[in-house]
Amino acid sequence: MKDKIIVAFDVNQQEDFLKLALELKGTASFIKIGMECFYSLGPDSVRMAKDHGFKVFLDLKLHDIPNTVEKSCRAISKLGVDLINVHALGGLEMMKAARNGCDTKLIAVTHLTSLDQNSLGHELGIKKSIIDSTKNLAALAKEAGLDGVVSSAKEVKEIKKLCGNDFLSVTPGIRLNTDEIHDQKRVMTPSQAFKEGSDFLVIGRSITGSTSPVGTFNKILESIHD
Numbered sequence: 001m002k003d004k005i006i007v008a009f010d011v012n013q014q015e016d017f018l019k020l021a022l023e024l025k026g027t028a029s030f031i032k033i034g035m036e037c038f039y040s041l042g043p044d045s046v047r048m049a050k051d052h053g054f055k056v057f058l059d060l061k062l063h064d065i066p067n068t069v070e071k072s073c074r075a076i077s078k079l080g081v082d083l084i085n086v087h088a089l090g091g092l093e094m095m096k097a098a099r100n101g102c103d104t105k106l107i108a109v110t111h112l113t114s115l116d117q118n119s120l121g122h123e124l125g126i127k128k129s130i131i132d133s134t135k136n137l138a139a140l141a142k143e144a145g146l147d148g149v150v151s152s153a154k155e156v157k158e159i160k161k162l163c164g165n166d167f168l169s170v171t172p173g174i175r176l177n178t179d180e181i182h183d184q185k186r187v188m189t190p191s192q193a194f195k196e197g198s199d200f201l202v203i204g205r206s207i208t209g210s211t212s213p214v215g216t217f218n219k220i221l222e223s224i225h226d
């Protein structure tokens with residue numbers, strides 16, 4: 001189970017990155033480098049993660065015209081990361097181009113876990129329900145040849161039913177009942193998320209912002225086995 005928890009290293013200072021890496025080495029095996037970290041520390045962040053033995057999900061959520069995304073996927077796959085992603089809202093052709101650009105495991109973000117039905121309908125003007133819209137984006141990602149999607153754990157069962165069990169489900173928006181939710185809206189606990197069929201959970205602030213990241217990581221693992 002511990003290999004299925006991806007810890008989001010949302011930091012922008014090398015010393016904070018190295019502190020977390022040293023603390024979590026031997027406990028976590030998979031980390032996520034997102035925009036804040038990559039834009040601050042650059043490809044060195046991937047090298048530092050690899051030097052400490054971590055698998056890396058490079059979460060840059062590419063969303064641009066197909067040509068740009070294809071070439072960017074080609075560039076970032078050369079960094080030797082284990083998982084990369086694009087935004088499914090970039091469309092079918094963009095996702096096909098991303099697939100064409102690299103052999104790295106590639107997934108698409110459906111709807112951010114910080115959005116809810118109200119933001120989708122009233123702000124973005126998407127008339128479908130969040131679940132139907134997420135399923136639609138997941139089906140497009142599958143059609144484009146991607147390996148899976150990022151969604152809320154709340155949508156995993158339906159996505160697996162539609163796209164098959166082998167289609168990867170990576171789910172952020174994970175909180176223990178006692179945790180602060182911050183800017184996330186569609187949240188679930190780690191044990192609920194695994195019960196729904198999530199393949200990987202992405203957990204950031206609950207672990208990295210705690211006084212003992214290792215203690216919190218282990219507490220999360222215990223909560224799954226309860």
Ligand code: C5P
Nearest residue numbers: 008034111112113172173202203204205
């Ligand atoms: O701190 P927290 O656990 O909320 O962090 C979640 C991480 O997952 C963040 O790094 C965020 O960028 C990422 N993420 C997300 N929702 C998505 C895709 C990625 O929260 N749909």
